[in-house]
Structure formats: C-alpha cells, structure tokens
Amino acid sequence: MTITITAFANALDRGRGLARDMRVRWALEEVGQPYDVRLVPWEKFKEEAHLARNPFGQIPTYEEGDLTLFESGAIVLHIAERFPGLLPSDANARARAIMWMFAALSTIEPSIVDADIVEYAERGKSWQGERKAMVNERIRVRLSELSARLGDADWLDGDFSAADILMVHVLRRLEGSGILEEYPSLAAYIARAEARPAYRRAFAAQLAAWEAAT
Amino acid sequence: MTITITAFANALDRGRGLARDMRVRWALEEVGQPYDVRLVPWEKFKEEAHLARNPFGQIPTYEEGDLTLFESGAIVLHIAERFPGLLPSDANARARAIMWMFAALSTIEPSIVDADIVEYAERGKSWQGERKAMVNERIRVRLSELSARLGDADWLDGDFSAADILMVHVLRRLEGSGILEEYPSLAAYIARAEARPAYRRAFAAQLAAWEAAT
Numbered sequence: 001m002t003i004t005i006t007a008f009a010n011a012l013d014r015g016r017g018l019a020r021d022m023r024v025r026w027a028l029e030e031v032g033q034p035y036d037v038r039l040v041p042w043e044k045f046k047e048e049a050h051l052a053r054n055p056f057g058q059i060p061t062y063e064e065g066d067l068t069l070f071e072s073g074a075i076v077l078h079i080a081e082r083f084p085g086l087l088p089s090d091a092n093a094r095a096r097a098i099m100w101m102f103a104a105l106s107t108i109e110p111s112i113v114d115a116d117i118v119e120y121a122e123r124g125k126s127w128q129g130e131r132k133a134m135v136n137e138r139i140r141v142r143l144s145e146l147s148a149r150l151g152d153a154d155w156l157d158g159d160f161s162a163a164d165i166l167m168v169h170v171l172r173r174l175e176g177s178g179i180l181e182e183y184p185s186l187a188a189y190i191a192r193a194e195a196r197p198a199y200r201r202a203f204a205a206q207l208a209a210w211e212a213a214t
Numbered sequence: 215m216t217i218t219i220t221a222f223a224n225a226l227d228r229g230r231g232l233a234r235d236m237r238v239r240w241a242l243e244e245v246g247q248p249y250d251v252r253l254v255p256w257e258k259f260k261e262e263a264h265l266a267r268n269p270f271g272q273i274p275t276y277e278e279g280d281l282t283l284f285e286s287g288a289i290v291l292h293i294a295e296r297f298p299g300l301l302p303s304d305a306n307a308r309a310r311a312i313m314w315m316f317a318a319l320s321t322i323e324p325s326i327v328d329a330d331i332v333e334y335a336e337r338g339k340s341w342q343g344e345r346k347a348m349v350n351e352r353i354r355v356r357l358s359e360l361s362a363r364l365g366d367a368d369w370l371d372g373d374f375s376a377a378d379i380l381m382v383h384v385l386r387r388l389e390g391s392g393i394l395e396e397y398p399s400l401a402a403y404i405a406r407a408e409a410r411p412a413y414r415r416a417f418a419a420q421l422a423a424w425e426a427a428t
Contacts, residue, residue: 051359055359055360055362055363056317056321056356056359056360057359058321066306067306067309067310069309069310069313070313070317071313071316071317071320071321072320073316073320074309074312074313074315074316074317075313077312077316078309078312078313092280092281095281095283095288095292096281096283098288098291098292099283099284099285099288099289099292101288102285102287102288102291102319103270103284103285103288105316105319105320106285106286106287106319106320106323107270107272107285109320110324110327110328113324114324114328121348122348125341125344126340126341127339127340127341127345130339131341131345134335134336142270145265145269145270145271146269146270148269149269
C-alpha cells in the first residue's frame, strides 16, 4: 500500500528540516519504505480537506490504505511498529524506547516550542527579553538532566530507535540559539544522528521540496 | 509481579487529582490491576534514588519486575498494551487510539500547562494579564478544534480507550478557569469519564493519600 504524508508547501524554516514532517520522512527512510508527499499550502491548513486528515490543521499526516493518522509521535511509533528496525524486540527495551518517545515530546519539546513562541509571537513585547531568559532556563534544566542520563552513550537506550528520531529532531529546533553548545554530549548526539544515511536522505528530500516551492 | 508507582507525598493540588499519577491510577483501575504507591516528598525529587527512576525528577514512575518507566503517557500506553480493555483490537483503530494519546499530550496539554506557568511562575510580572489572555486564546483554538471533531460522540474514537484517560485528565487541569464552560460537549465528555467506576476509585485513592499526608 502506498504511504502518503503531508508537509508544508512552503516551510517557514526555509528547508532547514525543522518542520515535523522531517521526523516521519526520517523514520520511513530508516525502515526503507518509499512514500508520496502531499504539499499543503498555509491557506489550506484549516480547510475541510485537511481538517479531515487532522482536526487541528497541522502537518504531518500519514495515509496508508484506510488508515489516516496525525501527530508526528504517533506516526513515527506506527511506522516503528509496522516495519522492523526502529524498536527493540525485547519487551522491556521496547517499552523504554516508547517511554523516550514520550519524553522527547512531553518533557523536552514544550519549553523549546515556547522559546519560539517568545521569539515570534511575543516580538516587540516589553517583556520579551525577560521571558526569553526564563524559558531558556527551563530548557537548560531539562538539557542538563538529559545530558546527565545520556552520559557517554551513543543513543538514549541501547541501539538507535524511534526515540532518537524524535529526541534529535526536538533538540535540533535549538540550533542557532547557542544553548546546544553548552551541552557538548548532546551536540555530539545530534551530529551522530545527522550522519546517518537515512537522516541525510530525509533531509535532502524536504530541502528539495522547499527549493522546488521557491 | 507487583506494580509500584510513585506519586507526590503532598500534592500541590490538595487532592483534586490533577497530578499525573492520577492517569496511571485510573488506567490501572480500568484494567483491574492492583498497585502499590511510593509517595515521594518534594525534597527527594532530585535525589539519586528518584533520578534513577526518572532522570527528570518527576512523578509518576512505574516499576514492575525489571522494568522501570517514567512519562505518564508511556506508562498508560504500557498498561494498555499489557492488559486488555484500553486499546481496540482492530489494528487501525488501535493506531488511532494511540494517535489520540499523543494528541492529548502534544497538541492539547502544552498550552494548558503554559496557563499554569503564567499563573504561578509569572505571578507579579507586569505582563501576567496580557500573557494569560494570549495563552487562553491558544487554548481556545485547540478546544474549538477538539470539540468540532468530538461532535456528539461519547469518546474520542469509538469505545473508551487509553486516549480518553489522557485527554480527560489534560482537560481537567482547566477546571476553575471558566474556559471549559465555553465548550459544553467537552464539559460533558469530562463528566462522562468522571462517572466511570474506575475513575472514581482512582480519584478516591489519590485523595486518601493526600488526606493521610496532611
């Protein structure tokens, strides 16, 4: 069955691979599954056709036969359950990999997204600088804890898994903030992931989509 | 094997069941599994014994034999996979239930948590009122979309599932804000969930723990 995902027709990040379709592209490349991409322009996000795929009008979505999914975390988990290579077979190790998927999205991502909200939605507000410092401090607490747990391991828990896809992509949103450089082991973790052939193919594909749109 | 979870020794919500151990207690009650509770006082959250269970020093955690998990979403999913009753058996319906678990935590919860950050961490700041209005507007956008998708259904996608546990618990954090009252179908959805015997047992258990601590 053909897999079709959605992505921004014209990503705000100018092809840096920060939009969440990158997570799904990367997972599909890791498991060696081809996929089609439906590019959705901004003005169509809240229209009926896209809301039928995702009631919150976001990308990515995933269509495969009768199944339509939204939420990048759920899509990556579905891919990891459907095709081999992204989850350990040992039951406890599998549960821990899924735990780290939730950790990436529930414990690490929210304050990183909040930093973008301060940057863009609170631009020009008198409080922007003070709020930014508060949010960055929350980010640093989490990165310190994450870095302490990662130690000198290559990946979050044993072999590379779906959790590393989500965690690396969440962390990449901090690129350019200067914060990642304070945690060399996390910067090295991201670089290790970016060197994977599947990552590079996914990155090239989303970049090509952005270049074609501009 | 005995299941042991952690919870606040003295919850800030004064027994209102808003801490995330409530999600795990509720899931365990739905599947009829007994559990022990290890109450952790604030001052021990960042100590080695608890960080070994959760590197981010949060509750709840879940211990069962050799397996230790953190992240309430992952724990509820683990319980739903381990014991029958919280996930559909049809593969596509199961994937959609898991999708709604991620939607509750990734799309709905962050702005609701942000409202608490404005309330508590930004108390006394000159911008508190303006920021609160901005955050509440983001919450309303999501609740409108959620309410539109829910329609007049009882649960998010077919039968009651683990996704409803997470979504209802996330929404309950808005109690007292006045916002839920703007979405009668969501208020009814919460009330429907709260009427479940498993919910009531879980709620009573966390309330008893709070009362015993005070």
